[in-house]
Amino acid sequence: MEVNVKLFGDLREGRFEEKKTVLEENSRVIDIIHQHNLPLDKVAICMVNSCQAEFGQILKNHDIVAFSPPVGGM
Amino acid sequence: MKIYRVNMAKLSFVVEEVPDEWKVLGGRGLTSVIIAKEVEPTCHPLGGKNKLVFAPGLLTGTMAANAGRLSAGAKSPLTGGIKESNSGGTAAQRLAKLGVKALIIEDIPDGDKWYCLHVHKEGVEIKEENELLGKGNYEVIHTLTSRYGENTGVLTIGQAGEYKMSAANISVKDPKGHIRSLGRGGLGAVMGSKRIKFITLDDNDGEGIEVLDKEKFQKAAKIFNKGLLSHPVSGNALPKYGTNVLVNILNEAGGLPTKNFRMGQFEGAEKICGETMYDTIMDRKGDPTHGCHVGCVIRCSQTYNDKDNNYLTSGFEYETIWGFGAGCTVDDLDIIAHVDQICDDIGIDTIETAGTMMVAMEAGILPWGDGPGILKLFKEEIKEGTPLGRILGNGADFTGRAFGVTRIPTVKHQSIPAYDPRAVKGIGVTYATTTMGADHTAGYSVTSNVLNVGGRIDPLGKEGQIELSRNLQIATASVDSAGLCVFTAFAILDYEPVSHALIDMINAQYGTNWSVDDWFDQGRYILKTERAFNQAAGFTNKDDRLPEFFSEPVPPHNVTWDFTGEELDQVFQF
Ligand code: SF4
Numbered sequence: 230m231e232v233n234v235k236l237f238g239d240l241r242e243g244r245f246e247e248k249k250t251v252l253e254e255n256s257r258v259i260d261i262i263h264q265h266n267l268p269l270d271k272v273a274i275c276m277v278n279s280c281q282a283e284f285g286q287i288l289k290n291h292d293i294v295a296f297s298p299p300v301g302g303m
Numbered sequence: 304m305k306i307y308r309v310n311m312a313k314l315s316f317v318v319e320e321v322p323d324e325w326k327v328l329g330g331r332g333l334t335s336v337i338i339a340k341e342v343e344p345t346c347h348p349l350g351g352k353n354k355l356v357f358a359p360g361l362l363t364g365t366m367a368a369n370a371g372r373l374s375a376g377a378k379s380p381l382t383g384g385i386k387e388s389n390s391g392g393t394a395a396q397r398l399a400k401l402g403v404k405a406l407i408i409e410d411i412p413d414g415d416k417w418y419c420l421h422v423h424k425e426g427v428e429i430k431e432e433n434e435l436l437g438k439g440n441y442e443v444i445h446t447l448t449s450r451y452g453e454n455t456g457v458l459t460i461g462q463a464g465e466y467k468m469s470a471a472n473i474s475v476k477d478p479k480g481h482i483r484s485l486g487r488g489g490l491g492a493v494m495g496s497k498r499i500k501f502i503t504l505d506d507n508d509g510e511g512i513e514v515l516d517k518e519k520f521q522k523a524a525k526i527f528n529k530g531l532l533s534h535p536v537s538g539n540a541l542p543k544y545g546t547n548v549l550v551n552i553l554n555e556a557g558g559l560p561t562k563n564f565r566m567g568q569f570e571g572a573e574k575i576c577g578e579t580m581y582d583t584i585m586d587r588k589g590d591p592t593h594g595c596h597v598g599c600v601i602r603c604s605q606t607y608n609d610k611d612n613n614y615l616t617s618g619f620e621y622e623t624i625w626g627f628g629a630g631c632t633v634d635d636l637d638i639i640a641h642v643d644q645i646c647d648d649i650g651i652d653t654i655e656t657a658g659t660m661m662v663a664m665e666a667g668i669l670p671w672g673d674g675p676g677i678l679k680l681f682k683e684e685i686k687e688g689t690p691l692g693r694i695l696g697n698g699a700d701f702t703g704r705a706f707g708v709t710r711i712p713t714v715k716h717q718s719i720p721a722y723d724p725r726a727v728k729g730i731g732v733t734y735a736t737t738t739m740g741a742d743h744t745a746g747y748s749v750t751s752n753v754l755n756v757g758g759r760i761d762p763l764g765k766e767g768q769i770e771l772s773r774n775l776q777i778a779t780a781s782v783d784s785a786g787l788c789v790f791t792a793f794a795i796l797d798y799e800p801v802s803h804a805l806i807d808m809i810n811a812q813y814g815t816n817w818s819v820d821d822w823f824d825q826g827r828y829i830l831k832t833e834r835a836f837n838q839a840a841g842f843t844n845k846d847d848r849l850p851e852f853f854s855e856p857v858p859p860h861n862v863t864w865d866f867t868g869e870e871l872d873q874v875f876q877f
Pocket residue numbers: 369391593594595596599600601602603604788789790
């Protein structure tokens with residue numbers, strides 16, 4: 230299956246902004262983190278299809294998965 | 304410490320002792336308590352009975368990091384309720400070093416002369432001012448810096464304040480001679496009503512800051528300062544990308560209000576996001592990070608250059624970029640930077656005027672997405688004070704009424720900021736219930752709703768939001784009174800040693816024996832004082848509601864605003 234991966238902030242450095250990624254069926258969010266070598270301790274926010282998600286969430290074909298380092302503002 | 308009191312009708316000045324009950328109040332706590340005590344709640348905000356109060360925070364001027372905020376308070380001409388607005392810049396620390404706990408300006412002069420105030424160790428001089436009338440804030444600051452030297456603090460109003468527009472702000476010179484703003488609620492109009500163009504502050508030979516237990520203070524300050532830098536948000540994310548790092552996150556979460564709150568996602572988000580802004584700043588040799596006052600260690604501010612690498616604007620914030628960007632469907636960061644620059648120069652709040660431009664687009668005054676059209680309205684109408692400019696300068700609500708628009712994104716007549724209340728429900732609770740009119744900073748529930756700071760609460764659900772907003776509103780009132788930048792709250796909320804260090808500093812400076820909870824009690828007292836003022840001014844629970852168009856679902860989540868009045872009324876049950 231294929232999911233769309235988006236990265237924000239410093240996670241983009243040396244990687245990409247957005248990329249289609251092929252995964253095995255029943256893959257989880259954590260598999261993407263490993264696949265792209267994202268530093269676990271720098272992933273503070275993870276969303277699947279615009280909803281907050283846990284690393285163990287099972288993904289479906291065409292899901293949009295976004296990762297962000299800790300951010301803040303106002 | 305002392306109180307400086309200026310009367311503009313008599314053109315007189317007195318120094319007063321600080322009453323006991325004000326001694327451990329500062330910043331917002333002090334401005335709100337003074338306004339509640341001395342201003343008739345039903346008075347006309349631009350009449351002689353309103354007062355304008357400036358107060359540095361409890362910790363301002365000390366070695367506590369990020370404690371250089373200045374609060375300004377008055378009855379707001381925009382909301383009709385009590386208002387406190389705070390900002391960094393060069394003024395707060397100068398007042399603190401002069402030993403001035405509050406500068407209170409009352410009444411209005413007879414006749415049509417304009418004045419300026421010069422604040423120094425002996426008191427306040429009130430002088431007639433002609434040269435800088437009608438000038439923008441940048442020119443005022445440059446002129447005053449050459450008149451009085453680099454080291455002078457400046458508070459000034461632009462043309463918007465002179466016209467007494469309800470969206471007018473008060474500009475504060477920052478350490479680089481650029482502009483920070485006491486932004487919200489039309490305080491620039493109150494200063495204009497008192498016919499004061501600017502205030503200069505000279506802290507030479509000031510009495511300095513008294514700290515009762517210096518050793519204890521220093522020890523606590525070290526922990527506090529280090530704690531801010533060790534938090535991932537204040538230590539890394541804010542310095543690098545500024546507040547605009549939020550565009551992509553809110554867009555992804557479906558909470559970036561687009562086309563006047565019709566959608567929660569904006570196609571052009573990537574073009575205006577913090578990451579793009581950072582690359583642009585670096586390409587054009589701008590400065591991605593600096594502090595808005597001496598002693599800021601988080602440094603979320605930046606300077607943004609134009610295509611020719613010349614200075615364009617600074618303090619270029621998420622709210623501004625969201626408002627004129629996604630809110631108005633403009634995807635050109637350079638145009639938004641120009642708008643930010645002219646807003647600083649005219650002295651007008653970017654959040655209020657972004658809401659106004661959305662309403663102007665609803666009204667057909669200009670088409671959606673017309674960035675150059677927005678710039679033109681600022682330059683040719685608002686700055687010039689034309690009839691249309693005066694309508695727009697009075698904010699979104701006023702503009703909506705003038706043009707028969709019903710989709711007006713305001714609460715208590717103040718424009719709703721950059722988070723859709725249906726998709727980030729916790730912030731909606733704050734917009735509805737804060738004493739300030741729609742204000743995200745008053746209780747920033749985006750933290751646990753979206754950013755996973757200070758816990759986690761589902762942004763699309765109602766559970767836990769009332770309590771979250773209440774607790775954050777209380778904590779924020781306390782933070783605003785300490786003179787701390789609100790971005791210290793990330794570390795204060797997440798790290799216990801940081802909150803304890805903060806209380807230790809207050810205790811060491813003032814000889815109090817507070818616990819963290821006592822400090823929050825002060826927050827509760829401030830909120831209740833503000834709410835009582837608003838009630839006496841005519842507000843009821845019915846004013847603590849969002850506009851009715853939020854019952855429409857917002858994509859992508861297709862959620863609606865579904866809090867009942869009874870639920871919202873729980874926020875102030877404490
Ligand atoms: S973090 Fe930003 S807003 Fe806060 S004091 Fe520093 S520069 Fe100013």
